[in-house]
Amino acid sequence: MPTLEEVARHSGVSRSTVSRVINNDPHVSEETRQKVLQAIAELDYHPNAVARSLAAGHTQIIGLVIPTAVAMLFSDPYFPRLIQGVAAACNASDYSVMLWIGEPEYERRTIHRHLNSGLLDGIIVASAVRDDPVVSALHQSGLPFVMVGRPEDPTISYVDVDNVHGAREAVLHLLRQGYRRIATITGPLNTAAALDRLEGYRMALQSRGIAVDEALIAEGDFTEEGGALAMQQLLPHRPDALFCASDTMAQGAMRTIRAAGLRIPQEMAIVGYDDMPFAPNLEPPLTTVRQPIERMGQEAVALLLDLLAHPDDGPHHLVLPTELIIRASTARS
Amino acid sequence: MPTLEEVARHSGVSRSTVSRVINNDPHVSEETRQKVLQAIAELDYHPNAVARSLAAGHTQIIGLVIPTAVAMLFSDPYFPRLIQGVAAACNASDYSVMLWIGEPEYERRTIHRHLNSGLLDGIIVASAVRDDPVVSALHQSGLPFVMVGRPEDPTISYVDVDNVHGAREAVLHLLRQGYRRIATITGPLNTAAALDRLEGYRMALQSRGIAVDEALIAEGDFTEEGGALAMQQLLPHRPDALFCASDTMAQGAMRTIRAAGLRIPQEMAIVGYDDMPFAPNLEPPLTTVRQPIERMGQEAVALLLDLLAHPDDGPHHLVLPTELIIRASTARS
DNA sequence: TGAGCGTATGAGAGCGCTCCCAATCACGAA
DNA sequence: TTCGTGATTGGGAGCGCTCTCATACGCTCA
Numbered sequence: 001m002p003t004l005e006e007v008a009r010h011s012g013v014s015r016s017t018v019s020r021v022i023n024n025d026p027h028v029s030e031e032t033r034q035k036v037l038q039a040i041a042e043l044d045y046h047p048n049a050v051a052r053s054l055a056a057g058h059t060q061i062i063g064l065v066i067p068t069a070v071a072m073l074f075s076d077p078y079f080p081r082l083i084q085g086v087a088a089a090c091n092a093s094d095y096s097v098m099l100w101i102g103e104p105e106y107e108r109r110t111i112h113r114h115l116n117s118g119l120l121d122g123i124i125v126a127s128a129v130r131d132d133p134v135v136s137a138l139h140q141s142g143l144p145f146v147m148v149g150r151p152e153d154p155t156i157s158y159v160d161v162d163n164v165h166g167a168r169e170a171v172l173h174l175l176r177q178g179y180r181r182i183a184t185i186t187g188p189l190n191t192a193a194a195l196d197r198l199e200g201y202r203m204a205l206q207s208r209g210i211a212v213d214e215a216l217i218a219e220g221d222f223t224e225e226g227g228a229l230a231m232q233q234l235l236p237h238r239p240d241a242l243f244c245a246s247d248t249m250a251q252g253a254m255r256t257i258r259a260a261g262l263r264i265p266q267e268m269a270i271v272g273y274d275d276m277p278f279a280p281n282l283e284p285p286l287t288t289v290r291q292p293i294e295r296m297g298q299e300a301v302a303l304l305l306d307l308l309a310h311p312d313d314g315p316h317h318l319v320l321p322t323e324l325i326i327r328a329s330t331a332r333s
Numbered sequence: 334m335p336t337l338e339e340v341a342r343h344s345g346v347s348r349s350t351v352s353r354v355i356n357n358d359p360h361v362s363e364e365t366r367q368k369v370l371q372a373i374a375e376l377d378y379h380p381n382a383v384a385r386s387l388a389a390g391h392t393q394i395i396g397l398v399i400p401t402a403v404a405m406l407f408s409d410p411y412f413p414r415l416i417q418g419v420a421a422a423c424n425a426s427d428y429s430v431m432l433w434i435g436e437p438e439y440e441r442r443t444i445h446r447h448l449n450s451g452l453l454d455g456i457i458v459a460s461a462v463r464d465d466p467v468v469s470a471l472h473q474s475g476l477p478f479v480m481v482g483r484p485e486d487p488t489i490s491y492v493d494v495d496n497v498h499g500a501r502e503a504v505l506h507l508l509r510q511g512y513r514r515i516a517t518i519t520g521p522l523n524t525a526a527a528l529d530r531l532e533g534y535r536m537a538l539q540s541r542g543i544a545v546d547e548a549l550i551a552e553g554d555f556t557e558e559g560g561a562l563a564m565q566q567l568l569p570h571r572p573d574a575l576f577c578a579s580d581t582m583a584q585g586a587m588r589t590i591r592a593a594g595l596r597i598p599q600e601m602a603i604v605g606y607d608d609m610p611f612a613p614n615l616e617p618p619l620t621t622v623r624q625p626i627e628r629m630g631q632e633a634v635a636l637l638l639d640l641l642a643h644p645d646d647g648p649h650h651l652v653l654p655t656e657l658i659i660r661a662s663t664a665r666s
Numbered sequence: 667t668g669a670g671c672g673t674a675t676g677a678g679a680g681c682g683c684t685c686c687c688a689a690t691c692a693c694g695a696a
Numbered sequence: 697t698t699c700g701t702g703a704t705t706g707g708g709a710g711c712g713c714t715c716t717c718a719t720a721c722g723c724t725c726a
Contacts, residue, residue, distance in 0.1 A: 013675075016677080019715085020675090028674070029674060029675090047450065047712085048712055050452060050712080050713090052712075053713090054381075054711085083434070096447075098431055100420075100429070100430075101420040114429075117379060117383075119429070224614060278584075281584065336681095336683085337683060346705075348682095348683080348706085348707090349684085353705090356684085362705090381681085381682055384684090385684075387681085387682080387712070388710080389684060389685090671722105671724085673720100674721080675721095678716095683710105683711085685710095686709090686710105687706105687707085688707080689705080691702105693701090
């Protein structure tokens with residue numbers, strides 16, 4: 001593995017000059033630049049990222065933390081898409097992504113060790129639950145970071161989708177279709193997304209003068225099984241429509257509904273959330289709220305890079321719009 | 334951020350000694366060790382990973398390359414689970430994971446730049462297609478690497494599942510149930526997994542003296558849509574059973590089958606592959622071949638670390654067993 | 667012709683750590 | 697007492713690069 005030094009010797013210039021051409025410093029004559037470039041090609045030289053980071057004081061690496069419980073990663077295409085978005089944006093900006101999946105047994109010491117190792121220039125935290133220890137550790141470490149999903153603390157930069165609005169539109173659609181006893185299966189209520197969607201549900205009903213019946217609200221956990229279970233609680237209260245805080249839970253709820261002998265959408269309309277790839281293939285195809293997951297990842301990177309460039313700026317908050325995708329599961333025939 | 338130097342001053346010993354206690358060198362008196370440990374705690378010192386890497390010549394970082402086309406990441410839980418396995422195993426061994434999602438536009442130069450930057454101690458390549466440029470680049474870079482999924486070149490270390498055997502068992506099950514005109518939807522035939530599963534299909538038929546009808550073989554692309562399309566090709570040839578090289582494609586095929594008015598499994602039995610989370614929830618629940626995806630990730634890390642420790646060992650090949658999960662989609666009633 | 671200025675280049679001091687080698691010391695053996 | 701021995705500790709030379717500063721070399725302009 002050739003070094004800067006060797007390239008310098010080979011092309012008859014100093015280390016500094018080679019460094020300049022590598023870093024595209026304009027203060028190099030065209031002639032010298034060519035000479036150096038040729039030496040680089042001949043020796044097949046590649047700068048050593050580690051040495052470069054040590055000298056420069058930054059690594060061009062950002063961390064992507066996914067502190068969610070292990071189980072969700074398995075079935076939910078949310079994270080792959082988010083990762084995809086983050087990776088794409090990083091590649092485009094010459095950053096690398098260090099993946100860090102928060103295992104439950106990770107305790108404070110390990111977290112700190114990673115955060116303070118100087119390996120990361122910044123961090124993106126995906127979908128933390130409330131009071132996540134990673135977030136507080138991050139906060140006191142002083143490392144720049146942005147969250148995907150609104151945190152409690154407004155001084156933190158984040159990008160999120162407009163969950164309240166998305167949920168409200170979904171429920172309003174149900175209302176417009178003439179449904180009146182609308183139930184909801186929420187996500188785990190220690191997440192901001194679940195809370196916001198529930199809030200949207202309430203707002204929609206209230207805006208039409210319909211009292212919220214707490215018996216029509218069941219808490220799920222974003223899993224298929226959890227959706228099926230929650231639906232069992234809901235069924236005795238005879239709702240005529242359902243707003244689910246995730247497509248995955250909607251899928252589970254549909255199973256329960258069918259098992260109870262009810263027809264969708266004639267006897268029970270359903271709206272999901274996420275517009276997962278399987279949503280159009282369900283029986284019947286699922287009306288749902290699409291959110292720009294991948295774009296969130298990209299915007300999170302953009303925000304973080306901005307934060308790295310201008311550390312003194314206040315926190316940035318970016319809220320992306322959602323889109324209601326209407327399919328057969330809410331078609332009052 | 335305090336440095337080694339400061340810890341040394343603060344505890345009244347030399348840099349070397351502090352370095353020793355950090356690295357658990359036994360040649361330090363208990364008394365000194367305590368003194369240093371205390372200074373470390375008081376200053377809240379954390380070693381700088383970058384400086385350490387530069388001096389030590391290795392980074393404790395491994396790369397996880399996913400060169401597959403973007404689309405698959407979206408719908409397929411395969412990668413999340415693999416990532417999960419890799420991350421877990423790395424954490425357990427004090428390594429970090431650098432994620433590298435191969436965008437199509439990544440050309441040779443970029444690949445080389447990453448491989449030769451010295452940032453990575455080793456690499457795990459997930460599911461490369463045949464003649465993937467990343468693999469050849471990796472080969473000539475001299476970086477230790479292992480693949481997930483059997484490569485053509487036997488000198489490369491890999492871990493894989495026994496795809497031939499898994500497919501054979503699946504088709505034999507169909508045969509045992511009395512089905513005779515068994516069709517198959519393969520994966521893209523430029524991947525080893527698809528080829529191996531097709532091979533298992535052929536072997537099963539031949540072992541029962543049944544001639545392979547090429548009209549009953551359709552190539553898919555591991556997507557739901559691809560499965561639906563492939564099934565349309567197959568239908569005119571009147572198969573009575575189907576072996577799908579992935580659950581996702583099976584899902585698509587079921588859609589086509591149902592649209593054609595055929596009942597599953599009475600008029601068309603189906604076996605999938607992967608045992609994805611949704612497989613038991615399909616209508617009817619899908620018989621499928623389960624493979625230990627997460628474990629593959631773990632074993633890949635184990636193999637790689639072994640390779641790092643013993644660079645001169647020959648290539649390791651590890652083939653994990655599959656398991657046939659029998660559900661209603663093959664229940665000849 | 668020489669002062670003044672801008673541009674191209676080189677020198678050298680780190681960045682924070684590891685690791686080899688030498689120095690020190692205590693202690694038992696000769 | 698002297699020397700060897702082994703356990704501790706310190707010194708110092710890098711790892712490969714960046715970056716500030718100083719130097720040198722043209723120019724232009726008076």
